[in-house]
Amino acid sequence: MNNGNGITINRLVRHFEENGSVRNVQIRGRPRTVPTEENVERVVNSVDENPGTSTRRCSTQLGLSRRSLQRILASIRMFPYKIQLVQELKPIDYQQRLDYAISFQQKAEQSPNFIHNLIMSDEAHFQLNGFVYKQNCRIWATENPRAVHQRQLHPLKCTVWYGISSERIIRPYFFADGHDDAVIVNGTMYRTMLENVLRPSGQNHPQLWFQQDGATAHTARETMAILWDIFGDRIISRRSVFSWPPRSPDLTAPGSLGLFKRKGVRK
Template structure:
């Protein structure tokens, strides 16, 4: 059986993470570092990585009785090193790995190391070419923002579930808080459009029984013709200078969908396959994504709706109050230059 010290194991784990999670590269660097023709096996490195991710250590720590409750300099330094190695490890697992009481560990993290709990925000991964494309697009849009009608869909689950909220990064994790969500919670699929002049919507994508359905090209075209067209006739912000924005979802950019969109907004479509190309992997450029949906979700669950009818009514009521809010939020920002 292979025997390697904690230092050797830690070197392999660091090399693995620093080089694109490559075991082969970690082995090559190990041979170079220790000037040996032999390196730990693939299975050994995988085992150390699993141990590190589960406990924050690469060797098993032998407990010597009850967990320690001290906050001396040596223990604080040990905790600091552990956090530096694995900042996302939970209180419970770090307590077990270091053989320190959870209460003492929490005090060290908060009072001695002055660390805090941060949520991880999940975002679209950008490619190298995206940065210049997004900058050029943003500069071009400054000339048009007051005349852009942004559109988007969002899911609202009855249980109030919002993605991106359950990840944590150390600083610290609150071990007392649990998020228990039933699987397959009922939901509604909402479409809306907004500009500096106000908001159009909501439109609920649902079948004849009121159940949420996935959006495809046929349903999208039906919504454009039978919902958006009448709404535009009453919308004060719609005129010959209005640009229509949609993201690059297939249901939005199919031949049939683009035909309807181009008919409604001739030569003024911001979209994949549109007159101005919407940058890929960039939902955050739309105010619906970076403001409206999050704000709406912070409001519609306040009275804890117990069925989809109540949830939809909450959405309608809150969006009805959006009109002046759109003006307040967008107009000061999107001023033509």
């Protein structure tokens, strides 16, 4: 056997071990790209120019396979991050939020138990019909089953108030009309909640503070009168001595931790 035949046989054996056949297997799709320094630099420049582009589009623009692009991104420690939806702030809000943060820090330094005695509160809406995210729902079949999911035009929901501090939780209060249907909270309903839920919890506890946002139902004159009767000047709210900055749900425990959206809240 000459040297040429030996090379051919070795190549066939190696090809059979790798592919299970001596026939040439056609490689489909875009060929694998070597992550050379040139390709890495091209990827870095592309991401710097347009960091929001998808890997599919970026690979097409650069002429790289998507897998190679992902390997390059991982090698330079670049990862996809989702944007966060936050409350839009007005120009005047930034100074008010800074003033609030400074006042809060000073109060905490003056009274070490201030944070533990602070009750933060808010309302939230819960959808009762369930939610189907169709992007995650797939049905395997030989033919399209034309599956549909019916939902009401106006879904059922409930509105819940909750109070939380570092040491305790005030039981949830469900706002509803006479037919147990969810309603928009107005001043009268909010004051009923204060009398039935918050007053028994806060009465005769001179160390407790109460925080609420600036919703109209929260800061109406009659509402504030009840809060002053329960807590005195220990109130963080609009129209109080300790002013609450507007559009700041992220400064509260319920707003920042998403307490009201967690599972397990029961009536």
